[in-house]
Amino acid sequence: MADERFISVEGIARRYAVGDHVTTIFEDLWLALPKGAFTCVIGHSGCGKTTVLNILAGLESPSEGAVIVDGHEISGPSLDRAVIFQGHALLPWKTVLGNVAYAVASRWKTASRTEIRDRAQRYIDLVGLRGSEHKRPAELSGGMKQRVGIARALSIEPKILLMDEPFSALDALTRGALQDEARRLCAEAGQTVFMITHDVDEAIYLADRIVLMTNGPGALVAEIVENPLPRDRARDALHHAAAYYPLRNHLIDFLVTRGGAFRDNLPAGYDRRRPPVTTQWPGAPIAPTPMAMATNFATR
Amino acid sequence: MIGVRARAALLSAFIFLLSMVVWHMAVHGGGAGGPALDPEYAKLMGVQMAGAKSAMPGPLDVGAKLVEHLRHPFYNNGPNDKGLGLQLLYSIGRVALGYTLALAAALPLGFLIGMSELAYKALDPFIQILKPVSPLAWMPLALYTIKDSGLSAIFVIFICSVWPMLINTAFGVASVRKEWLNVARTLEVGPWRRAITVILPAAAPTILTGMRISVGIAWLVIVAAEMLVGGTGIGYFVWNEWNNLSISNVIVAILMIGLIGMILDQMLARCQRAVTFPE
Ligand SMILES: Nc1ncnc2c1ncn2[C@@H]1O[C@H](COP(=O)(O)OP(=O)(O)OP(=O)(O)O)[C@@H](O)[C@H]1O
Numbered sequence: 001m002a003d004e005r006f007i008s009v010e011g012i013a014r015r016y017a018v019g020d021h022v023t024t025i026f027e028d029l030w031l032a033l034p035k036g037a038f039t040c041v042i043g044h045s046g047c048g049k050t051t052v053l054n055i056l057a058g059l060e061s062p063s064e065g066a067v068i069v070d071g072h073e074i075s076g077p078s079l080d081r082a083v084i085f086q087g088h089a090l091l092p093w094k095t096v097l098g099n100v101a102y103a104v105a106s107r108w109k110t111a112s113r114t115e116i117r118d119r120a121q122r123y124i125d126l127v128g129l130r131g132s133e134h135k136r137p138a139e140l141s142g143g144m145k146q147r148v149g150i151a152r153a154l155s156i157e158p159k160i161l162l163m164d165e166p167f168s169a170l171d172a173l174t175r176g177a178l179q180d181e182a183r184r185l186c187a188e189a190g191q192t193v194f195m196i197t198h199d200v201d202e203a204i205y206l207a208d209r210i211v212l213m214t215n216g217p218g219a220l221v222a223e224i225v226e227n228p229l230p231r232d233r234a235r236d237a238l239h240h241a242a243a244y245y246p247l248r249n250h251l252i253d254f255l256v257t258r259g260g261a262f263r264d265n266l267p268a269g270y271d272r273r274r275p276p277v278t279t280q281w282p283g284a285p286i287a288p289t290p291m292a293m294a295t296n297f298a299t300r
Numbered sequence: 301m302i303g304v305r306a307r308a309a310l311l312s313a314f315i316f317l318l319s320m321v322v323w324h325m326a327v328h329g330g331g332a333g334g335p336a337l338d339p340e341y342a343k344l345m346g347v348q349m350a351g352a353k354s355a356m357p358g359p360l361d362v363g364a365k366l367v368e369h370l371r372h373p374f375y376n377n378g379p380n381d382k383g384l385g386l387q388l389l390y391s392i393g394r395v396a397l398g399y400t401l402a403l404a405a406a407l408p409l410g411f412l413i414g415m416s417e418l419a420y421k422a423l424d425p426f427i428q429i430l431k432p433v434s435p436l437a438w439m440p441l442a443l444y445t446i447k448d449s450g451l452s453a454i455f456v457i458f459i460c461s462v463w464p465m466l467i468n469t470a471f472g473v474a475s476v477r478k479e480w481l482n483v484a485r486t487l488e489v490g491p492w493r494r495a496i497t498v499i500l501p502a503a504a505p506t507i508l509t510g511m512r513i514s515v516g517i518a519w520l521v522i523v524a525a526e527m528l529v530g531g532t533g534i535g536y537f538v539w540n541e542w543n544n545l546s547i548s549n550v551i552v553a554i555l556m557i558g559l560i561g562m563i564l565d566q567m568l569a570r571c572q573r574a575v576t577f578p579e
């Protein structure tokens with residue numbers, strides 16, 4: 001059904017020509033993301049995660065292939081796909097309110113000043129920055145800047161939220177608090193999210209599905225891991241869940257060993273167009289069938 | 301313990317007083333040309349000093365002249381006798397006009413060059429060749445084609461101030477952070493709105509650097525240009541007073557030129573601070 005392939009990455013490639021030598025970062029990459037799901041991508045540095053995200057955002061175009069979102073091939077950036085940039089990318093000459101209002105005014109071009117202001121203020125309140133709306137980005141801490149970035153992305157009510165390592169530059173406490181907030185906001189809105197992270201625990205806490213990418217060049221989607229933890233998982237109880245450590249070991253095992261050699265000994269029946277959705281690994285709980293999961297996503 | 305600012309001010313005052321005293325003594329011969337001098341050198345100097353004594357004013361003469369000018373800055377007794385303030389106003393007016401025209405040309409053209417690689421590559425040879433030409437070299441051409449000395453001076457100001465503003469605008473526009481442009485792209489901001497709401501504020505500090513360099517050059521060049529075209533202006537004043545051998549007036553004019561130049565620069569520095577935001 002359409003919701004299972006809400007975002008459909010169809011055979012994209014990205015090549016860079018350096019001199020007369022062409023490097024293929026990845027090619028013939030296929031990936032389907034269901035509507036309303038929180039998807040995290042993990043993979044080694046330089047494997048092409050940011051490139052995939054930029055292509056989804058429409059900021060870069062693939063050398064080959066296409067990305068279909070909600071039935072339409074994308075041809076450039078869109079207000080339907082909000083990006084939270086790694087370096088927060090706030091406009092330093094605008095205040096917090098100004099930055100968020102800029103996005104709101106771009107979305108609702110005919111809205112009145114007060115409407116724009118009220119909506120921007122609402123999202124600033126939502127990320128807990130009430131009282132700082134007239135500060136400029138230079139006066140904010142790293143965590144506060146990232147919050148503004150989140151408010152700006154959510155304020156345009158995008159169909160899809162794309163995040164490139166949004167929390168990796170923050171200290172552990174701030175990161176935890178922002179993860180909680182991102183989780184709450186996305187769950188409330190039923191947001192479709194595509195997020196890059198280097199942090200396995202962050203992926204386990206936030207994601208419904210975790211996409212594992214092999215090392216580049218010529219990176220592949222090795223598998224898509226269904227997160228067996230309950231949807232209402234709590235951060236502090238995470239490591240008490242029986243499924244937690246097996247899942248964590250499975251992911252780390254991929255990053256450390258399986259990921260590197262994956263391309264040289266592809267598993268039997270591996271199909272680039274349909275990367276395996278895994279629910280089974282050593283110590284994994286008896287999982288619901290992939291079909292049941294699919295229905296889950298669709299009805300959320 | 302007083303702050304470094306206060307100490308610097310004290311030191312400045314001291315340097316000022318010391319140079320005044322040295323100047324005064326040098327002009328009035330008291331002590332400066334004493335027996336410490338080599339006798340041959342003293343003989344040479346002595347011959348010259350006798351002739352120069354009347355022309356070279358001391359600080360007190362210059363001070364008196366300055367007060368006189370400040371009392372009546374705007375009098376007008378015909379073409380060769382105008383108040384210092386009036387002459388400065390002529391010069392400032394020419395600079396303002398030429399500079400504003402240059403800004404009006406440099407901003408849009410700089411945006412074009414900064415945003416389009418084609419325009420950059422196509423216009424670069426012209427800029428490279430025309431930029432190092434001394435603005436005064438344009439003067440004969442200007443006088444010949446425009447046939448008006450006042451307008452020619454304005455043209456020379458235009459041509460000398462256009463390059464730094466053009467190059468800095470192009471550079472500022474071309475080096476706007478890609479992230480900020482990507483923000484505008486993901487928000488589907490149209491080209492005009494993007495130019496005004498993202499590129500202009502991001503490039504503003506660099507553009508103002510160019511404007512500051514330009515106003516400095518324009519103020520340097522106006523004096524020389526007015527010496528050439530004559531008639532009015534502070535440059536003409538300096539030349540005229542030199543012909544009258546009134547060195548006091550020349551020194552007062554030098555002070556005023558420096559002062560106005562500083563004020564122009566400080567005004568733009570203030571504007572620059574107003575548009576610069578740390579990240
Ligand atoms: N302009 C370019 N020219 C040549 N190669 C490039 C260019 N931009 C990126 N690459 C290469 O593309 C590969 C993928 O880059 P990308 O930024 O997508 O990696 P990533 O997975 O996001 O890495 P990280 O986790 O470090 O952010 C890298 O190996 C990089 O060297």
Ligand SMILES: [Mg+2]
Binds near residue numbers: 049050164
């Ligand atoms: Mg990256």
